[in-house]
Amino acid sequence: MTAQHAMQNIDGKVVVITGASSGLGAETARHLVKAGAKVVLGARRLDRLQALVKELGVDNATAFQVDVTDRERVKALVDHAVRTFGRIEVMINNAGLMPLAPLEMLRFDEWNQCIDVNIKGVLWGIAAALPHFKAQKSGQFINVSSVAGHTISVGGAVYSASKYSVRVISEALRKEVKPYGVRTTVLSPGAVDTELPASVGAPGVNHAIADYYQHNAIPADSFARCVLFAMSQPENVDINEILFRPTVQEL
Numbered sequence: 021m022t023a024q025h026a027m028q029n030i031d032g033k034v035v036v037i038t039g040a041s042s043g044l045g046a047e048t049a050r051h052l053v054k055a056g057a058k059v060v061l062g063a064r065r066l067d068r069l070q071a072l073v074k075e076l077g078v079d080n081a082t083a084f085q086v087d088v089t090d091r092e093r094v095k096a097l098v099d100h101a102v103r104t105f106g107r108i109e110v111m112i113n114n115a116g117l118m119p120l121a122p123l124e125m126l127r128f129d130e131w132n133q134c135i136d137v138n139i140k141g142v143l144w145g146i147a148a149a150l151p152h153f154k155a156q157k158s159g160q161f162i163n164v165s166s167v168a169g170h171t172i173s174v175g176g177a178v179y180s181a182s183k184y185s186v187r188v189i190s191e192a193l194r195k196e197v198k199p200y201g202v203r204t205t206v207l208s209p210g211a212v213d214t215e216l217p218a219s220v221g222a223p224g225v226n227h228a229i230a231d232y233y234q235h236n237a238i239p240a241d242s243f244a245r246c247v248l249f250a251m252s253q254p255e256n257v258d259i260n261e262i263l264f265r266p267t268v269q270e271l
């Protein structure tokens with residue numbers, strides 16, 4: 021992909037990103053702004069979002085504090101995008117956490133949070149953007165799953181269930197929104213260097229995951245380039261899924 025190709029169909033687009041305060045979301049925002057997009061940054065840590073807006077420029081980016089488990093706030097995020105930049109063309113449902121732990125540890129709060137953020141958060145993002153996409157007869161959903169949405173490991177029951185769900189929801193969504201000219205992309209990364217290992221709370225598991233990431237994870241621009249690739253296709257090309265891993269990752 022040439023740099024010129026990457027710019028096609030991105031310049032001027034308004035892109036809402038949940039989970040934009042760190043990791044994949046923040047890095048994607050940087051790449052999108054370089055390619056000429058306007059980004060609307062959502063997450064709970066407003067100070068992080070504001071620092072990113074400062075870096076990217078107020079003409080290109082705006083911040084909005086949102087907890088994606090709150091359906092009304094996710095709608096308010098999309099409303100903020102439309103109020104600020106006049107429209108929304110891409111919704112990146114990226115916010116997530118990875119509370120890996122064997123089921124027998126009974127980490128109930130983490131099960132709830134994982135389902136509320138990784139599954140319901142994506143549904144609220146779809147619900148918020150869909151009326152706009154339907155009305156304008158165009159738009160693109162980019163929903164973030166994982167390699168864990170394709171394979172299941174010990175300790176990954178709830179996280180994998182959430183990431184398989186993202187694929188299931190996206191597959192149905194893609195079929196349903198075809199009549200409106202809306203594109204649906206699932207991005208499924210392997211280990212990418214972000215703050216995600218910090219969301220593993222289970223004693224023992226957390227150190228193992230941090231160690232694995234330290235030795236195997238690839239930089240977050242790997243993900244951002246996939247977003248740009250999927251967006252930059254002509255409107256009649258719907259990239260449905262990109263699954264990628266570090267070259268060294270066996271799982």
Ligand SMILES: NC(=O)c1ccc[n+]([C@@H]2O[C@H](COP(=O)([O-])OP(=O)(O)OC[C@H]3O[C@@H](n4cnc5c(N)ncnc54)[C@H](OP(=O)(O)O)[C@@H]3O)[C@@H](O)[C@H]2O)c1
Nearest residue numbers: 039041043044064065087088115116166211212214215216
């Ligand atoms: N990095 C990887 O290896 C990898 C692999 C496969 C899939 N993924 C997926 O990629 C996505 C992004 O993760 P990341 O790797 O970039 O990790 P990260 O650096 O920890 O970022 C996670 C983002 O999600 C946001 N978030 C978490 N809970 C939220 C909530 N309730 N409401 C709003 N925002 C919330 C966080 O912001 P606040 O804390 O400020 O709210 C943060 O911006 C996740 O869905 C993750 O499952 C990552």
